[in-house]
Amino acid sequence: MKALVIPEPEQSHFETRPEPEPQASGALLRVRSVGLCGTDLSTFRGRNPLVTYPRVPGHEIAATVEALYGEAPAGIRVGMNVAVSPYTNCGQCASCRRGRPNACQFNQTFGVQRDGALTEWINVPYSRLIVAEDLPLRYLSIVEPLTVGFHAAGRGRVTPSDTVAVFGCGGVGLGAVSGAAFRGAKVIAIDVDDGKLELAQRAGATHAIHSAREPLHERLQELTSGFGPDVIIEAIGLPQTFRAAIEEVAWTGRVVYIGYAKEPVAYETRWFVQKELDILGSRNAQPEDFAAVIAMMRAGKFPIDAAISHVFPFAEAGEAFAAWSGNPSQYQKILIEVSA
Numbered sequence: 001m002k003a004l005v006i007p008e009p010e011q012s013h014f015e016t017r018p019e020p021e022p023q024a025s026g027a028l029l030r031v032r033s034v035g036l037c038g039t040d041l042s043t044f045r046g047r048n049p050l051v052t053y054p055r056v057p058g059h060e061i062a063a064t065v066e067a068l069y070g071e072a073p074a075g076i077r078v079g080m081n082v083a084v085s086p087y088t089n090c091g092q093c094a095s096c097r098r099g100r101p102n103a104c105q106f107n108q109t110f111g112v113q114r115d116g117a118l119t120e121w122i123n124v125p126y127s128r129l130i131v132a133e134d135l136p137l138r139y140l141s142i143v144e145p146l147t148v149g150f151h152a153a154g155r156g157r158v159t160p161s162d163t164v165a166v167f168g169c170g171g172v173g174l175g176a177v178s179g180a181a182f183r184g185a186k187v188i189a190i191d192v193d194d195g196k197l198e199l200a201q202r203a204g205a206t207h208a209i210h211s212a213r214e215p216l217h218e219r220l221q222e223l224t225s226g227f228g229p230d231v232i233i234e235a236i237g238l239p240q241t242f243r244a245a246i247e248e249v250a251w252t253g254r255v256v257y258i259g260y261a262k263e264p265v266a267y268e269t270r271w272f273v274q275k276e277l278d279i280l281g282s283r284n285a286q287p288e289d290f291a292a293v294i295a296m297m298r299a300g301k302f303p304i305d306a307a308i309s310h311v312f313p314f315a316e317a318g319e320a321f322a323a324w325s326g327n328p329s330q331y332q333k334i335l336i337e338v339s340a
Helices: 038-045 137-141 143-155 171-182 194-202 216-223 239-248 270-274 287-298 314-326
Strands: 002-005 013-016 026-036 060-069 081-084 121-124 129-131 163-167 186-191 207-210 231-234 254-257 278-281 310-313 334-337
Touching: 002 314, 026 081, 026 137, 026 314, 038 314, 060 121, 060 137, 060 143, 081 137, 081 143, 137 143, 143 171, 143 231, 143 254, 143 287, 163 171, 163 239, 171 186, 171 194, 171 231, 171 287, 186 194, 186 216, 194 207, 207 216, 216 239, 231 239, 239 254, 239 270, 310 314, 314 334
Parallel strands: 163 186, 163 231, 186 207, 231 254, 254 278, 310 334
Antiparallel strands: 002 013, 026 060, 026 121, 026 334, 060 081, 081 129
16 A cells, blocks of 8 residues: 655655555544645644654544454444544553543554554554544545644633633644634634634634734733733744733633643743642543534534635645645644545
8 A cells, every 4th residue: 555654744645555464353444535734734844852763654544444443333334435543552651541542652643653554554543533424525634624723722621711822823823723623612813824813713613813013912801891801812822922812811810731832931930829720731532522612513613614724635635734834824723635
C-alpha cells in the first residue's frame, strides 16, 4: 500500500509499505479522507517537539470499515463510515487513573508519536471508532480537530452566563469558538485574518476583533462592560498571546491554553495571584467531546463546507504540504482525499 512519509523536515515522498496484518481485536479501515492541521504543518517544518522521523502524518480521519477482527461491538459492521479518535492511553498513569485518558502521559497520537493515516489502510481498536453514519465523509474528517476546541471549552467550565474570548481562529480555535457557543456563551473571536474572523462568526462568535487593526484591550473592555472576558482560550501558541490571556481575562476568570508556545514565556505573575485566576491546560479530547461535536454538526450549527478551503487528491499530498508551508495564510482547512 502507498503511504506519504515525511523523512525529515521540509521533505516528503511516497513509499510502498506492507498492508496491516490482522489483529486479535479491532477493525481494518480503508482511509477515505484526512484533514491536515497545524500539528501536521509543524511536523513538516520540523517544529513539532513530539515527533520523530521518518513519520507518516495524519490524525483527522474519515474511513470505511473493511474488516472486523475478533468480536465486534454491537453497531460496528463492515461497510460503515466512521471517524477515529487518534489517541492511545496506558490506563496506568496518573492521568488515566483520574479518568482523564486524553492527557495520558504515554499517549501516542496517529501521525505524531506513531505513523498516521496518510496511507491506504490502518488498524484501529474498536474503542477508537466514532460512529456517525448520517454525516458525510468530509464532515467526519473534521470531527477530531473540533473536539480539541470543545474540550478546551469544557476545561474552561463555560456556561451560558460567560463571555468567552478565543485567541486564534484556525481549525482548533474554530472548535473552541463553536464549543463555547454551543454551550450558550457569548463568544469573541480574535485573529489577524479577516477570512478566519468571518468564518468564526459563522461558527458562533457574536463579536470579532482584528487585533492587528483594533486595540485589543479597549475592544475587550468595551465588549465586557469593563470587566474582561470570563474565560479566555488561547489557541495560537505565541508568547504575546499567552501573556495577553492573563492580562485581559476578568478577575477570578479562567484561562485555557491549547497552543504550544515555541519559546519560554515571561509573565507578570502578580496577575495569577491578584486576580486569583484558574490557569488550565487542555489536551486532545474525551469521548463526550466527540459526541458533542457530532450533535452540533447534526444540528447544522457549524459551517463545515466553508471551513474546508482546499481539497487535494492523495497523489498531491506532498505538494499540499509544500504549498501550505510556503504560504500558510492562504489555507484554512486542507483535506486529502485518499480514496474514492
